[in-house]
Amino acid sequence: MDFEQTHRDALTEVLRWRRDVRHFRPDPIAEEVIERLRATMDMAPSVGNARPWRVIRVDSPAIRAEVLANFNAARDAAGQGYAGEQAEAYAKLKLQGIDQAPLQLAVFTHRDPAAGHGLGRASMPVTLHQSTAMAIHTLWLAARAENLGLGMVSVLDPKAVERLLNTPPDWEFVAWLCIGTPEFTDDTPLLHRAGWQENLPTTWDVR
Numbered sequence: 199m200d201f202e203q204t205h206r207d208a209l210t211e212v213l214r215w216r217r218d219v220r221h222f223r224p225d226p227i228a229e230e231v232i233e234r235l236r237a238t239m240d241m242a243p244s245v246g247n248a249r250p251w252r253v254i255r256v257d258s259p260a261i262r263a264e265v266l267a268n269f270n271a272a273r274d275a276a277g278q279g280y281a282g283e284q285a286e287a288y289a290k291l292k293l294q295g296i297d298q299a300p301l302q303l304a305v306f307t308h309r310d311p312a313a314g315h316g317l318g319r320a321s322m323p324v325t326l327h328q329s330t331a332m333a334i335h336t337l338w339l340a341a342r343a344e345n346l347g348l349g350m351v352s353v354l355d356p357k358a359v360e361r362l363l364n365t366p367p368d369w370e371f372v373a374w375l376c377i378g379t380p381e382f383t384d385d386t387p388l389l390h391r392a393g394w395q396e397n398l399p400t401t402w403d404v405r
């Protein structure tokens with residue numbers, strides 16, 4: 199398969215307009231779209247082809263409410279680390295859409311999956327989490343291409359999420375993903391707009 203300029207342009211647009219979304223409309227997502235997202239996430243690369251990501255779709259309002267309470271506690275605890283103007287700015291940040299997003303996924307990494315037969319990770323076990331991160335980013339882009347937004351939430355006590363979902367002991371919680379139709383689209387991160395952290399260019403050192 200050879201790609202042309204139209205493909206490159208489309209990819210660039212999806213990347214430019216992908217955002218971490220925290221404001222959602224309640225419109226439900228069609229099951230066939232959710233199935234496409236699931237299948238596209240599986241296109242991600244992974245160490246040894248181990249595919250260590252594990253995903254639980256959480257529809258239960260009771261579980262979502264507990265996760266929101268978990269978030270609020272973790273958010274307040276993290277807020278203790280800021281002082282003065284930064285503490286005021288932190289208090290104003292919206293860092294999740296758990297109360298709004300129609301589709302919510304708990305994502306885990308299997309700590310020692312049989313798949314992949316250990317290839318590529320013996321000296322770098324972190325590659326399992328790296329693989330899950332790649333799957334999340336693949337899902338993030340796939341969602342954007344479906345005109346959906348995804349918000350990644352890590353302001354959580356991971357052990358409490360594992361207990362709540364009663365997951366196997368070899369699953370490690372990685373992130374809570376909120377997915378839905380965004381209330382607005384933007385080509386600039388919310389944290390940049392809010393003045394918390396602007397986009398900084400990265401330079402590539404040459405040796």
Ligand SMILES: Cc1cc2c(cc1C)N(C[C@H](O)[C@H](O)[C@H](O)COP(=O)(O)O)c1[nH]c(=O)[nH]c(=O)c1N2
Nearest residue numbers: 216217218220292293294350351352353387388389
């Ligand atoms: C590993 C990881 C963990 C988190 C995030 C991202 C990643 C990669 N981000 C989203 C993050 O704030 C966002 O990606 C940056 O601000 C850049 O914005 P865009 O994603 O480009 O819109 C995020 N956002 C948020 O509101 N609450 C959160 O807990 C987290 N946690």
